């Protein structure tokens with residue numbers, strides 16, 4: 001059976017009520033049938049739930065589905081995506097270790113690596129997404145322990161060659177850790193390219209409807225074990241309610257990602273044909289600098305498209321004003337189309353040279369393409385591109 005079929009059919013064991021949809025196990029703790037059972041659960045001669053900081057059936061169902069989709073041995077869920085990113089590193093790395101990362105990272109991942117780990121004596125080297133195999137090789141030190149990256153990146157949509165990094169990590173015995181949030185396991189499964197760990201912000205496409213926060217780490221059992229120990233004792237657990245919501249969401253993930261990707265490609269193509277749009281960036285457009293790599297490691301382009309408009313912030317403002325359908329929000333991964341100007345919002349705290357290195361210009365707009373009718377989206381974005389160009393022309 002296909003992974004998606006198995007994931008859809010993964011469910012917590014039925015109770016005596018024979019329910020079809022899994023009930024929500026909104027409980028902080030679990031009872032022992034006897035003193036002997038309490039003892040057995042704690043000395044781990046019997047497997048079972050004790051306390052929801054350690055495990056919970058609703059949370060486990062969500063984790064089992066993600067493991068199925070990513071082709072992972074084991075996993076655990078966390079309260080947010082950032083808790084997953086942090087635990088996947090802090091649960092394994094120790095003082096004196098070195099981490100190699102691709103520069104194009106989610107802002108908070110960048111803060112963990114450069115600010116928080118610096119306090120604990122964990123050092124790092126950053127590389128550009130399109131760095132060559134030789135450049136990655138040259139970054140490996142005797143104390144290197146992990147490679148961490150996102151592909152496609154936010155908001156540059158730059159790709160890192162997963163097969164190449166998989167080879168490098170195997171050769172140098174490095175732990176290969178991938179944030180697969182933008183692609184989701186429907187579009188790309190890093191474990192098939194040699195990743196040891198995959199992390200997600202489940203807040204984005206996994207929920208896909210902007211309702212709950214969540215994170216998940218899946219991968220090889222030998223690496224999940226220390227991360228599980230770290231989480232059990234530091235407590236970034238996922239709420240059973242969020243897990244229950246997310247588990248249901250995963251059953252429609254394939255359907256949603258297919259439609260997100262179809263809409264995104266059609267919108268990208270339509271906007272690329274407009275003279276009022278300076279540049280369109282989308283992994284599955286032949287004009288993307290890493291189009292060949294995108295086709296090799298992704299089976300669709302995903303939901304995120306970026307466009308660049310001439311005329312700086314004034315043009316961006318006029319464009320956003322002219323749009324009828326999308327929501328202005330810094331979030332992404334929703335049924336509803338969302339747009340943001342990374343320069344003044346999500347990435348505003350970066351220094352000018354850091355913004356330049358990541359291609360974050362004043363006129364950049366990140367579009368998280370939703371599931372609305374594509375005809376309506378194309379019409380709305382096209383008219384806004386034209387109207388905002390006219391507004392600016394009148395001012396000059």
Ligand SMILES: *Cc1c(COP(=O)(O)O)cnc(C)c1O
Nearest residue numbers: 080081082106179181201203214
């Ligand atoms: C949103 C996001 C995160 C952080 O997830 P939260 O659930 O907001 O903590 C990490 N990585 C990527 C790529 C993201 O988009």
